[in-house]
Every structure is written in structure tokens, then in C-alpha cells.
Amino acid sequence: MTPESAPVSDPATLDGLVDALTVDEKALLLEGVDSWNTNAIPRLGIPPLFVTDGPHGVRKVRDASGAFGLADTVPSTAFPTSATVANSWDPENSRRMGAAIGRESVARGVDVLLAPGVNIKRNPLCGRNFEYFSEDPLVSGAFGTAFVQGVQGEGVATSVKHFAANSNEDFRFVGDSLVDERALREIYLPAFERVVKDAQPATVMCAYNALNGTFCSDNRELLTGILRDEWGFDGVVMTDWGATHDRIASINAGCELDMPGQVAHNRAQIVAGVADGRIAPATLDEAVRRMLKLVGRSANGTRTPSVDEAAHAELARDIAIDGAVLLANDGTLPLAAGRASLVVVGEMFEKMRFQGAGSSLINPPSVVTPKDAFDRRRIAYRYAQGYRTLEAGRDPQLEKVAMDAARDAETVLFFAGLSDLEESEGFDRSTMALGTAQTALLEELLDAGANVVLVLFAGAPVELPFADRLAAILDMYLPGMHGGEATAALLFGEANPSGKLTETWTRTAADASSAADFDDDRISRYYESIYVGYRFHDKAGTTLQFPFGHGLSYTSFAYSDPAVQMVDGRVEASAIITNTGERAGAEVVQLYVRNNPHGVFKADKELRAFTKMRLDAGESRRVTLSFQIDDLAHWDVAQQGWVLENGDYAVLLAASASDIRLSVPLVVTSGSPSRSPYPAAVDAAYAVPPRAIPDSFPDLLGRPIPAGRRSRGLTLESRLIDARRSVIGTIMYRAVMSQVTRDYRSALALPDSLERDTRVKNTHFLVRMMPFQSLRSMAMSSGGVLPFHVAAGIADIAAFQPIRGLRSILRGSGASIETERE
Ligand code: BGC
Numbered sequence: 001m002t003p004e005s006a007p008v009s010d011p012a013t014l015d016g017l018v019d020a021l022t023v024d025e026k027a028l029l030l031e032g033v034d035s036w037n038t039n040a041i042p043r044l045g046i047p048p049l050f051v052t053d054g055p056h057g058v059r060k061v062r063d064a065s066g067a068f069g070l071a072d073t074v075p076s077t078a079f080p081t082s083a084t085v086a087n088s089w090d091p092e093n094s095r096r097m098g099a100a101i102g103r104e105s106v107a108r109g110v111d112v113l114l115a116p117g118v119n120i121k122r123n124p125l126c127g128r129n130f131e132y133f134s135e136d137p138l139v140s141g142a143f144g145t146a147f148v149q150g151v152q153g154e155g156v157a158t159s160v161k162h163f164a165a166n167s168n169e170d171f172r173f174v175g176d177s178l179v180d181e182r183a184l185r186e187i188y189l190p191a192f193e194r195v196v197k198d199a200q201p202a203t204v205m206c207a208y209n210a211l212n213g214t215f216c217s218d219n220r221e222l223l224t225g226i227l228r229d230e231w232g233f234d235g236v237v238m239t240d241w242g243a244t245h246d247r248i249a250s251i252n253a254g255c256e257l258d259m260p261g262q263v264a265h266n267r268a269q270i271v272a273g274v275a276d277g278r279i280a281p282a283t284l285d286e287a288v289r290r291m292l293k294l295v296g297r298s299a300n301g302t303r304t305p306s307v308d309e310a311a312h313a314e315l316a317r318d319i320a321i322d323g324a325v326l327l328a329n330d331g332t333l334p335l336a337a338g339r340a341s342l343v344v345v346g347e348m349f350e351k352m353r354f355q356g357a358g359s360s361l362i363n364p365p366s367v368v369t370p371k372d373a374f375d376r377r378r379i380a381y382r383y384a385q386g387y388r389t390l391e392a393g394r395d396p397q398l399e400k401v402a403m404d405a406a407r408d409a410e411t412v413l414f415f416a417g418l419s420d421l422e423e424s425e426g427f428d429r430s431t432m433a434l435g436t437a438q439t440a441l442l443e444e445l446l447d448a449g450a451n452v453v454l455v456l457f458a459g460a461p462v463e464l465p466f467a468d469r470l471a472a473i474l475d476m477y478l479p480g481m482h483g484g485e486a487t488a489a490l491l492f493g494e495a496n497p498s499g500k501l502t503e504t505w506t507r508t509a510a511d512a513s514s515a516a517d518f519d520d521d522r523i524s525r526y527y528e529s530i531y532v533g534y535r536f537h538d539k540a541g542t543t544l545q546f547p548f549g550h551g552l553s554y555t556s557f558a559y560s561d562p563a564v565q566m567v568d569g570r571v572e573a574s575a576i577i578t579n580t581g582e583r584a585g586a587e588v589v590q591l592y593v594r595n596n597p598h599g600v601f602k603a604d605k606e607l608r609a610f611t612k613m614r615l616d617a618g619e620s621r622r623v624t625l626s627f628q629i630d631d632l633a634h635w636d637v638a639q640q641g642w643v644l645e646n647g648d649y650a651v652l653l654a655a656s657a658s659d660i661r662l663s664v665p666l667v668v669t670s671g672s673p674s675r676s677p678y679p680a681a682v683d684a685a686y687a688v689p690p691r692a693i694p695d696s697f698p699d700l701l702g703r704p705i706p707a708g709r710r711s712r713g714l715t716l717e718s719r720l721i722d723a724r725r726s727v728i729g730t731i732m733y734r735a736v737m738s739q740v741t742r743d744y745r746s747a748l749a750l751p752d753s754l755e756r757d758t759r760v761k762n763t764h765f766l767v768r769m770m771p772f773q774s775l776r777s778m779a780m781s782s783g784g785v786l787p788f789h790v791a792a793g794i795a796d797i798a799a800f801q802p803i804r805g806l807r808s809i810l811r812g813s814g815a816s817i818e819t820e821r822e
Contacts, residue, residue, distance in 0.1 A: 179701075564666060
């Protein structure tokens with residue numbers, strides 16, 4: 001059999017192949033051979049799959065061993081990251097971007113694109129929020145679905161990630177997310193559900209963390225019960241890189257593909273499991289069949305390589321324009337291009353941060369910074385660097401030059417944001433504040449009376465204690481490689497801002513809806529339950545920096561003449577939206593439903609539909625938004641299903657979660673009477689959103705809370721940083737850190753260039769991420785460099801079992817350790 005005639009969807013061929021494979025070959029087929037390729041079985045003409053990251057571009061690594069350098073990845077369009085795309089509130093942007101990335105994937109021979117990430121932004125400090133869409137499941141689901149449809153429409157498979165409840169980075173390898181069933185069903189799972197049902201992604205990537213006590217890779221309830229049996233998923237589940245815990249449990253749970261693989265221990269487990277009955281042959285065959293279907297789909301699909309690079313760059317710029325959010329404006333923006341005495345301060349003007357760091361880092365063919373875009377327009381300005389983005393400290397000399405330059409300026413454009421040293425995959429932020437060098441200079445300028453417009457580049461909210469003193473704030477989020485062009489177009493009024501926030505901006509991290517339990521220890525208590533983001537703040541009355549859904553325009557919009565009608569179980573709401581200003585613009589119209597105030601605890605209101613309307617100056621149009629009446633149902637833990645409560649609701653048409661323009665009552669009679677399934681203590685604790693962890697959280701969760709203590713020594717499941725409390729842990733920690741620190745230092749020593757910046761980012765990512773790795777995930781992701789039996793042996797020695805440890809190390813891959821030894 002040749003690769004061309006490789007596995008197809010023809011069941012007879014599939015069965016023939018499954019029968020022809022030995023158990024060893026089946027085990028091989030279910031794992032990667034390196035970070036980006038799965039195993040081939042040449043004897044049967046089964047080709048490998050080539051997989052690659054990631055959400056905002058194709059990160060094709062040239063050489064599997066050199067994954068983290070700019071020069072090592074093939075240039076590809078760096079689109080705005082998901083946070084920015086979602087701020088456009090137009091899922092078509094996600095679809096178009098997905099299709100473009102799909103075409104680039106085809107051209108680069110990619111079979112499976114490891115994207116999109118649809119995790120819910122539970123806390124603003126999560127380092128990876130830039131790669132996710134929203135705190136709201138409807139928004140995340142809509143953008144994720146459109147992206148998958150876009151990519152898969154070009155014949156490339158996707159991998160929706162990270163399934164599920166992966167909301168922090170500091171504990172991602174070892175953490176356990178304790179989420180009550182209702183919060184899971186209403187907040188953390190719906191985006192995955194919608195993508196699976198509406199877009200049929202070819203694969204799903206399970207998360208590193210555990211969910212309610214069981215690692216996602218081993219979680220049968222999640223991977224089979226919910227994903228396959230309830231939602232009808234028929235593709236392949238792959239692990240996140242190094243997420244496998246117990247290969248026998250994971251095969252039985254419905255996790256087919258172990259990535260990046262090359263773990264002899266895991267293959268041996270499969271073979272042993274089949275021999276001794278812990279894995280039923282039919283279970284293994286079913287896993288193999290699914291994998292063969294995926295291989296067949298990639299080998300036999302229609303894929304036409306046609307990439308118009310210039311068009312993709314334009315698309316990246318257009319999405320950046322559509323997703324930028326004008327957070328505040330006293331009328332200073334837009335700027336007149338010929339404005340006298342414009343002073344620009346801040347290194348991000350010439351070194352714009354346009355993407356996040358970690359596995360999604362793209363090597364773009366070109367970058368257009370704001371400076372490039374200003375110069376193309378021949379804008380007259382004076383520029384002062386002010387601070388160094390990749391260095392934490394202040395530079396008095398740079399500050400002095402900036403202050404002198406700004407002295408007589410009519411307007412100061414201050415470019416600021418988060419650096420990759422502060423916000424990245426692999427670790428969480430410890431504060432929402434901007435770096436000291438930026439804030440100190442900005443405050444000095446404000447104290448000196450400057451009229452400052454702040455232009456931000458960051459993938460997540462930042463503290464803005466000086467917001468009221470600024471003339472305007474334009475937040476570009478992470479706008480992709482041509483973000484500078486988008487910035488200039490918006491600042492000078494060639495384009496009109498129309499993005500709105502898809503996450504709440506609290507004033508500080510302490511105000512966040514999950515502030516009482518974030519990154520405390522291995523156990524993440526999702527004690528706030530369904531009250532995530534605006535669902536929390538609306539009801540708690542938090543004073544916010546900016547609400548969910550907020551964003552200004554250079555024009556204004558009026559809402560009038562609302563109407564609501566019910567058509568075949570669908571609620572249709574309409575209103576007239578008028579552009580009352582003098583410029584064309586776009587308004588994101590948000591439809592929330594105010595919940596029935598009785599019965600089971602609920603958020604005050606929830607987003608049920610949205611649309612973006614583009615209107616010329618003075619134009620009026622009726623907009624219609626709709627949702628299923630059943631969307632108003634909540635998950636009832638007693639009935640194990642969705643229950644729609646009868647009662648008084650209201651349809652709200654709004655410009656943001658805090659700017660309700662129209663309200664129409666909605667009486668529901670087709671459901672059931674109100675009834676809470678919870679004990680009284682839970683109802684009492686959750687009547688309003690909790691600011692501390694309620695004593696009744698275990699009752700809501702339905703199980704006791706396990707101890708979250710950090711281990712005292714080095715175990716397979718402890719983070720390296722925590723293992724330093726033992727001698728062997730300290731040795732291991734130092735060995736790993738000295739290697740990655742050396743790489744970081746040599747990156748810092750490189751001459752100033754884009755290549756240096758990227759190497760600094762990538763090596764810094766490892767310096768920050770490695771302390772959070774566990775011995776197990778290192779072994780699972782090392783591609784054989786740290787074999788599992790060696791890791792297990794080290795853990796045994798650390799647990800004062802030297803003989804067993806040495807035996808494990810010497811015996812090889814048949815290591816006895818399978819149990820967790822915390
Ligand atoms: C990330 C995934 C990514 C994978 C491969 C993991 O560390 O969590 O999102 O797809 O690496 O790079």
C-alpha cells in the first residue's frame with residue numbers, strides 16, 4: 001500500500017489495516033515520533049501526520065530539535081492573537097483568518113493545526129489569556145467555531161484546545177481544577193461543545209491539568225462521556241505536549257494520541273495492558289481506527305496550496321483595525337495628520353509587541369511597526385525611546401530625553417504595554433500593573449501637564465490608575481505583524497475604532513472574580529462557580545476600570561424602537577440603530593437577557609447574542625438578534641440536565657454590559673417552576689457572588705476539597721520549583737535551570753536585532769516555565785531524552801527508595817512506578 005492509498009474512510013480498508021497491525025505497531029501509531037510528527041507504519045503504507053502550532057499563524061519548525069528560535073521556523077503571517085480577534089466581535093474575522101492560516105498550512109505540508117484555544121479567561125493574570133477569546137462562553141464558542149470552519153474548509157485538520165478548565169499556567173502541569181458541575185456546563189464546556197457540534201474539529205487536545213481529581217488525559221467522563229457520547233465527537237483526542245499520566249487509563253478514557261511521544265514506557269504500557277486485559281483489544285482497535293481515519297483524511301483530502309501573502313498581510317492589518325478598542329477619548333483622537341508638535345514616547349513605537357510568547361510564536365515575513373506606518377505617512381513627530389521593553393529597570397537618561405522632548409508638545413503619544421517577559425504561555429503574571437519604567441515615566445509626563453494619549457500593546461488587561469488623567473487610550477491588544485499600520489490608521493482617523501472588550505477590566509487583580517483562589521497551590525478552587533467576569537461584577541457591583549463589551553468610536557450610535565417576538569422557540573429581538581455622528585462606523589450590539597430573579601442562583605444577566613453593524617454617517621437600520629428560548633436554561637445538578645425556569649426575564653439591547661440602551665420584558669411559561677437543587681447553605685452563599693471561598697463550596701462541588709499542599713520533595717507530580725525543598729530536588733532544579741539560564745544569557749548577549757529579541761523571548765519562556773514542570777511531564781515531553789524509567793527512578797531515590805530507584809533506572813522502560821507518589 002502506498003501513502004496515496006493510505007487509510008480512507010472505507011470501513012473495509014480500515015478494518016483490514018487494523019487487523020494487519022501488530023499490537024506494537026498499534027502502540028506506535030498512537031504516539032508522536034517527535035514534537036511535530038506522528039509515527040508512520042511504512043510496511044502498511046501508513047504515513048505520518050505533521051502537526052504544528054498554533055492559533056494566530058503557522059509555526060512550522062524547520063528542525064524538530066530546534067523548536068525555539070526565530071531562524072528555526074518558516075516565515076508565516078502573524079495574525080492578531082485570539083484576544084484581539086474576539087474584540088472585533090465579528091466571527092467572520094476568525095473564519096477568514098482561519099482560512100488564510102489553513103491555506104498557509106497546506107502550503108507548508110501541515111496536516112493538523114494545533115488551534116484554536118477556547119479556554120475561558122477565568123482570571124486576568126493567566127499568562128496565556130492573549131491566546132484565548134473571552135471570559136464569555138458564547139463569544140469563545142462563536143469565534144472558535146468560525147476559526148475551525150475556516151481552517152478545515154481548506155482541508156487542514158484542527159485541534160481545539162485545551163480541554164478543559166485550563167485557566168492558569170503556573171500549575172498547568174500538576175494542577176487540579178475543582179469546578180462544580182454547573183459552572184462546568186454553563187461556563188467552561190459550552191465553547192468546546194459548540195465548536196464540536198457546529199464545526200466538527202478533527203481533533204481535540206486535552207489539557208495538562210486534572211479536572212475534579214482526574215487528569216484530563218485520563219478522564220473518561222470528560223473524553224468519552226461528555227465529548228463523544230453527549231456531543232457526538234468522532235475525531236481523535238490528543239494530549240497536550242507531555243500531558244499523559246497513565247497510558248492505560250488514557251487509552252481507556254478515550255485519549256488516542258500521546259504527544260510528543262517517544263515514550264517507551266507508554267508503549268510498553270499499552271502492550272502490557274492488552275496482554276493482561278487492562279485494555280480491551282476492542283478499545284485499542286477503536287483508538288487505532290480513529291487515528292487511521294485522521295491519517296486518511298489528511299492523506300486523501302483536497303488541498304490546494306495557494307497563498308497570497310500580500311492578501312494575508314492585509315487581512316492581518318484589517319482584523320487588527322477591527323479588533324482595536326478605543327477605551328477612552330476626550331476628543332483628542334483622531335489626530336490631524338499635520339498636527340504641530342506631536343511627540344511620541346515609548347520603545348513600543350519602534351518595537352511594537354504584536355504577538356505573545358510560547359508555543360504560538362510566529363516568525364513573520366515582515367513587520368510594520370507604528371514608526372514604519374508614521375514614516376510612510378510622512379507624519380512629523382519627535383520620538384524619544386523613554387524605556388527599554390525587555391528590561392525591567394528605569395533609565396534616567398532615556399526618561400530625561402523624553403521629558404525634554406515632551407515639554408512643549410501639544411500631544412504626547414505614549415506607547416506602552418506588556419513585554420514577553422511579563423506575559424507569556426508557561427507562567428502567569430503576578431500583577432496587572434504595567435512595568436515600573438513605563439508607569440514612572442508616564443506619571444512624570446502627566447504631572448508635568450502633558451496631554452497624553454496612551455497606545456497599548458498587551459494581550460490582557462493592565463492596571464491604569466492614571467486613566468482619568470489621560471486624553472485617550474487606544475488598546476491595540478496584540479495586533480499581529482502589521483499592527484503598526486492599523487495603529488496609525490486609527491490614530492489619524494483613516495479608520496474608525498469599533499472593537500469592544502470581550503473581557504472585564506477590573507481596576508486591579510484583587511478585584512477579579514476569582515481573586516480569592518488563583519495560583520495559590522496545585523488545587524484551584526473555582527469557588528466563584530458561574531460568576532465569572534461580568535457575571536460576577538454585575539451582581540457584586542464592582543467598580544470597574546472598563547466593563548465587558550466596552551469600546552468607543554469616533555462616531556456615536558442611538559438605539560430605538562425595540563420589538564421582541566417568539567418564533568418557533570426562538571426569541572427574536574430587534575431595534576433600530578442609528579449612526580448619529582458624522583463618520584461611518586460600526587457598532588457592536590449586545591443582547592443580554594436579564595435572568596428570572598427567583599429560583600436557583602444566577603448571574604444578573606447573560607450575553608445571548610451579538611452582532612456588529614456597519615453604518616454610514618446618519619444611517620439607520622433595524623438589527624435583529626435571536627436566541628433559542630432554551631438557551632436560558634441552567635444546568636440542574638439534581639436532574640442532570642438543562643432546566644428552563646418559568647418567570648420574568650427581560651431582553652436587553654446594550655452597547656456594553658454596563659450600558660443598557662433598551663429593555664423589553666420577556667415572560668417565560670414554557671419551562672418549569674423555579675426550584676433550587678442545592679442545600680440552603682449553598683443558596684445562601686451564592687445568592688450574591690462570593691468574594692471569599694464559601695464554607696459551602698464543597699457542598700456545591702459535591703466532594704471534599706483535597707489538600708493542596710506543595711510537596712516537600714521531588715516526586716513525579718511535584719513542580720521542580722517546589723522540589724527544591726529536598727537535596728535531590730535541588731540538584732535536579734539546578735541542573736535544568738542552569739541549562740536554560742545559559743541559553744537565556746547567550747540570547748541576551750546577541751547584537752540588537754529582531755532575531756535577538758525572539759531568542760530572548762523564547763529562552764526566557766523556558767526559564768520561566770521550567771520551574772513549573774513536573775518530573776513526569778518532563779519525561780513525557782522530552783522525546784526520550786529523559787526516559788520515564790529514569791524519571792521514576794529519580795523520584796524513587798528522592799523518596800528514600802534508592803534500591804528501587806536504581807533498579808528502575810537500570811532496568812529500563814519496564815519501570816514499575818505507575819502510582820502517584822505525592
Ligand atoms: C501547549 C500547546 C501546544 C503544544 C505544542 C504545549 O505546551 O500547551 O498549546 O500546542 O505545546 O507546541
